[in-house]
Amino acid sequence: MTTTPETEPPKGRLLRAIDATVAQLWSWGPLYLLIAISPGLALWPLLRAPALRFVVKNDLTIGQRYEVLAAIAASVVATTAAYVAIWRRRRRTEPELGLGASFAATNRWAFVLLAGPLLIGLSAVRIEVKHPVFTSFLMAAVTALAMVFFYRALGLKRFAPPEDPFVPARDGRLARGVFAAGLLGYCALLCWFSLLDHRNLATTVYDLGIYDNLVWQTAHGHFLDCSLIRGGNHMSAHFDPILLLIAPLYLLYPHAETLLVVQTLWLASGALPLWLSARRRLKNEWMATILTIVYFLYPALHGVNMFDFHSVALMVPLAMWAVYLLDCGHLRR
Template identity: 25%
Template sequence: MSKSKKQVKKEMSENKQNENNKLSEKNEAAVESNVNAATDIAVAESNANAVADVSAAENTDASENSEDAENNEEKINIIEKVKNYIKGIDYPAAIMRLVASYFIVMAYFVFKMKEKINPIDMWQEFIEKMPLGSFIGLIFILFILITNLHDRFKEKTNISAISLFVGAISLSFIFLWKSENYYYCIGFIFLSAIATWFCYNYNGFKFVEYLPKKAVYAIIIVFTICMAAFIAVYTIFKHLIYWTATYDFGIFLQMYHYMAETFEPVTTCERNKVLSHFAVHFSPIYYLLLPFYYIFPSANTLLISQAVLAALGAIPLMLICKNRNFTNLETISFSVIYLFCCSIVGPCFYDFHENAFLPALLMWFFYAIEKKKTVLMYIFMVLLLFVKEDAALYVALIGLYCLFNMEKKYHGLLIFSISSIYFVVVTSLMSAYGEGVMTSRTYGNLMTDYEAGLPEVVKTVVLNPVYFLTQCINEESFRFFLLMLVPLGFMPLLSKKFSRFFLVAPFLLMNLASGYPYAKNTDFQYVFGTSTCLIFCALVNYDDIKSKKKQFVPLFMSVATLCTFATMIGGKTDSYDVYKNGKKEFQRRDALLSAIPEDASVAVFDSFLLCHIAQREEVYLLSEEYLTRPIDTDFVVIKTGYSDQWIADEINIIESNGYKPYGAKNSIMSVYVSPDYKGGK
């Protein structure tokens, strides 16, 4: 059935509408798709931005983390370096440097302040005046300096150990100088010994062994010359300030004047009469110095000669060390022990004595024995016997030592016999024709009969040995015992060989057993010989030690000797300051005394003035015990300021006898001339 136009038209309209609807739906879908696409793009962009932000943040964090890591690594490296540095520190060496710096700086301040503020007597003020900031600062600077030196020379030696040794010795020496307190000295000896042990144990002295032998010997010779010069200079100043006395300088000065004129050892001031000195002490050895005095007739000649004699013993000692194959360190140490020994140097400051020949002659005698040089040995034996009558005791005891130690025993027996016979003959002649042997003065504490002589002493020793021992060691002699043996580390007593004690015997018999107080004093001549024997005995006993660390022994001994030297000898250098401060006054005294004619006889009322006018034929020392002798000399010298009545009486006597004042006025002395004196030259 056919459709109508309206239906067809309607269908076409519906179809068109449907197509439009479909197209509209497609457009909507496309729009929606575009919107969705745009949204997706926006979201994607947003996500991309977010990712970028996250990535940027992550990059920033990574950068920061990298920097932190680098910083941490640097810190770790620094810490590791510090740890490694701390681990690499040689703590003993560092501690030694620190202590050394402290010692050296303290020594500087003690030296700087000691004259005005004594660190012992004024210890509180010393602490208050100590500049703490400077003190700490100097220690720090010195520590850095020593550290640099240590690092630079560590392959050759241990600077830290050496600086500790130098610091301890410097502090000890500076503080002890002129202190004269030996108990303080013992404390500083221990301090120095500890420092010396560390220095030795850590190879601080290693460099000494690298020195050529010739250099070591040259050093010792220089030390010897310097010590001789030191003694000579200060003993001369002692004489210039009128500190030398008639006993024992004036008598020897006059004796040499006579020897130069007549070749006879005559004096007038020793016993206030014309007398040969050999009547008092038989000492032909004096003639060895006569050529020097003849050329240079001065008091200084005798003082210089004595200084040289005392120091000269270091040369044979050095040769003994060489003969025993001692190391450089051992040789130098024993030379220091001898040259700075207070019982070798100290007696030189008590004017002048024949005993000063003993150290050098004994050392040469020991050297000849060691080297088995027979002719040289007997030459020095004779020279020793010529020193003094009691020097035969040293020779006899050394002869007994040789008897048990030499291969040819008869030499020891011969030396003992000759010296014993010599002693008996000389003392007998002195008793018969001279003033006799002063046994009662020396050993009066061991004699019940003062006229019996040495047999009486032997009797006391044999029958009462307990009393004898109490005379050797008591409160008075203990300090002297320490002074002699502490610097030697008591080595003379440390031996299993009884023959070695023959070398110690002079110390026992001539010093400790004596009742004469000056025999137990290192400032007097009675220790010249005994100390030399003790030093040699210490050397031979040391050589017997087998320990690998044995070299510390002479090091300790040398350190102890230096401390003792500073304590006991330092004060003797005051003579220079006294002379410098009073030079004009001393020159006025010299001028007044030198105005007395050389041919005039002089009586002097002061022991210290006589030495400056002793070089003449007649000079007498007047004292209260010699008032029985009439004053008939051409001149009389009196030191003013005396309060003794007997001097006032004597002045009245000489004035009543017509003596008149002579020369310029002086506040120290008065000089009178006899009305009968007509000479003058």
């Protein structure tokens, strides 16, 4: 005897409904749950900065653990409300759209929120020194999430080989505007951090004091002389005549802060050859802009920028310009 939905016992229909519900929840539920708790996990450490070390040390007090749970609960409620609001908005144009299908579609874009707690983890003091493997994992995870998000946002169907370049960006002006905003933002933020670091007495005689001394003397006609170096001249240890180019700027404001600002602006300028190289190769200004944003977010660049002043740091943009010009075939330049 064949069982039909009409003749199937109520218990059987209930089990089938439960199975269908579980299968649907399993398709989008785990990712949704991770997304829902991510804002809470990211925001709580920002509100309790001294407790950020819990990322690498499990030393939260009982009270702090309850605070974390409360933050997660509030995050789940807020995220769920947002998901439901999106579903109700979509039903205006898609009356047959189910709640599960809407949640799954929202997951496709909201997954980028997973990067929030990972970025907070990367902000833990000296995590890159004390836990390099864990730091590498966090960086790789954030990079993967960002790549998938931009891959979908730009509507890319596949990664094209060099002989089949990306389709040019539809709105190049907006891409260039984002690039300019990133460049100015990096200059402003890192200049502020560098000056704040200096005024908090975190810079040293070795090497900011040495460079301040020798650039002052160079600006006053004593090429690379330095009273803090054995022999009285910087060439006894290094040969970096490029500092002669900085001397006129130093005369405008003869203080160590000038060197910190010049170094920041110089390092930031490395984004220009990077953007030009990426645009030339990928034929897409948005992809070029994304690569420059990655450059601005690169922790190693921040480390060079914030470590006093060193003439060797000025090599970074010069090397990038050399790569770009070689790729363009401008050997003389």
